[in-house]
Amino acid sequence: MKARQGDHAAFEELVRVTYVDAYNLAYRLTGDEDDARDVVQDAYLRAFRGLKRFRGEAQFTTWLYRITANCAASSLGKRARHRHDVLEDDEDIVDLSARVDPAEQADRGAVRDRVKAALAELPPRLRAVVVLRDVYDLSHEAIATELGITESAAKVRLHRARRKLRERLYPIPGEDERDARHAV
Amino acid sequence: MQCEDVANLLPGVGDGSVTLRGSARWHVDRCLRCQTELVQYRKVLRSLRTLRTEFLEPAPGLLADILATIAESGERHAVRQLLSGRRAAYFGGIAAATAAGAAGVVVLASMSRRSRFRVAS
Numbered sequence: 001m002k003a004r005q006g007d008h009a010a011f012e013e014l015v016r017v018t019y020v021d022a023y024n025l026a027y028r029l030t031g032d033e034d035d036a037r038d039v040v041q042d043a044y045l046r047a048f049r050g051l052k053r054f055r056g057e058a059q060f061t062t063w064l065y066r067i068t069a070n071c072a073a074s075s076l077g078k079r080a081r082h083r084h085d086v087l088e089d090d091e092d093i094v095d096l097s098a099r100v101d102p103a104e105q106a107d108r109g110a111v112r113d114r115v116k117a118a119l120a121e122l123p124p125r126l127r128a129v130v131v132l133r134d135v136y137d138l139s140h141e142a143i144a145t146e147l148g149i150t151e152s153a154a155k156v157r158l159h160r161a162r163r164k165l166r167e168r169l170y171p172i173p174g175e176d177e178r179d180a181r182h183a184v
Numbered sequence: 185m186q187c188e189d190v191a192n193l194l195p196g197v198g199d200g201s202v203t204l205r206g207s208a209r210w211h212v213d214r215c216l217r218c219q220t221e222l223v224q225y226r227k228v229l230r231s232l233r234t235l236r237t238e239f240l241e242p243a244p245g246l247l248a249d250i251l252a253t254i255a256e257s258g259e260r261h262a263v264r265q266l267l268s269g270r271r272a273a274y275f276g277g278i279a280a281a282t283a284a285g286a287a288g289v290v291v292l293a294s295m296s297r298r299s300r301f302r303v304a305s
Contacts, residue, residue, distance in 0.1 A: 008258060015250055023242040028235070037246055044250045045257055112238075115231040134199070134232040162195040162225060165232075170224045 011051065015044055018061055022068050028131045029072035031120055039075050043068040065136050069128065069146040076124045111169070118168040122161055129154055130161035185211040187218055194218065198225030 022043060027036035046067050047054075054063050119127055128147060132138045133154075138146075144154040185207045196202030197212075204212055212218045 008255075011254070012251060015254070016247065019247055019250055020239055020242060023246060024238075024240050027240055033243065037242070037249070040242075040246070041250050041253050045253055048254050048257060111227060111231045112234055115228065116235065119232075119235075130232070134229055135235050137236075159192065159195050162198070162228065165228050166195075166221070166224050169228060 011048060014060060018064060019044070021061065022064055025065055025068050025131070025136060026072055028119070028135065029069065029124075029128050030075060031124070031127070035072075035075055035079070039068060039071045042071045042075075046071065062138070062142075065132070065138060066142055066146045069132055069138070069143070073128065073147045076128070114169055115165070118165050121168070122164060126157050126161035126164065129157040130165070133158050134162075187211075187215060190218055191221070194221050195225050197222060198229050 019040065023036055023040045026039040026043070027033065030036050030039060043064065047064055050067075054060070119131070122130070125147075129143055132143045132146075133140070140151050140154050140158075144151040147154065149157075190204070190208045190211055193202050193204060193208060194212075197204055212222065
């Protein structure tokens with residue numbers, strides 16, 4: 001690969017081809033356009049500096065996703081340190097079921113939009129795992145490495161994220177009450 | 185087996201990473217509620233996967249910013265390399281001059297010792 005041998009033009013071409021994809025991942029992880037811009041610039045800078053370490057076993061985009069995920073995790077960590085209202089894993093997702101009927105909307109084929117909205121409402125730590133696994137198909141091992149967590153923690157977060165998404169998209173009447181009783 | 189006992193397995197069943205066996209499978213095969221949940225998990229997963237092909241266009245200027253950042257970093261690296269190369273040459277020159285000077289002193293000292301020896305003899 002020319003870019004790995006220090007060819008700036010080849011690396012520029014790689015950036016041109018992949019930057020929209022990387023930006024979208026960064027945006028889905030951070031949920032903020034400005035943060036996504038910073039994350040994606042940082043990610044390409046790290047990729048450029050570490051290009052010699054890229055062994056070419058995986059696709060360049062997979063490697064770039066991992067770097068982007070790592071940069072986004074750092075960015076979210078910084079953001080959390082500067083805010084007092086950090087979202088915790090257990091924080092409840094706002095229940096809009098009283099205002100809209102999700103089942104009806106699903107029937108109208110708006111599931112994708114509602115999935116995006118539900119994703120945006122997930123706590124960042126859960127969102128990161130479900131986006132990397134279910135949207136970008138990264139392995140549990142890669143996700144754990146880039147987010148600085150254990151593989152089992154990554155699996156637990158994925159499970160919780162999927163459950164919250166399902167509950168948000170398809171609320172079952174009385175399920176909350178039943179869960180609350182079960183928890184007691 | 186109750187619905188609550190298999191509830192934790194269903195997200196994994198939805199993506200094929202978990203296979204139901206024995207009493208868990210027996211329960212899900214006969215439980216409408218669990219089957220509904222499973223279908224919902226699969227729908228959520230399918231919707232998530234479709235997001236992969238949906239692109240949000242970044243605001244103009246991002247590509248230029250990325251390339252400028254990389255170019256700047258590349259330039260900084262080149263300048264650093266140049267400076268470190270010059271520094272090496274500079275210190276190399278000093279070392280060579282010092283070595284030559286020391287060698288000259290040794291030669292002069294040995295010559296003056298020899299001439300003193302001849303005068304004495």
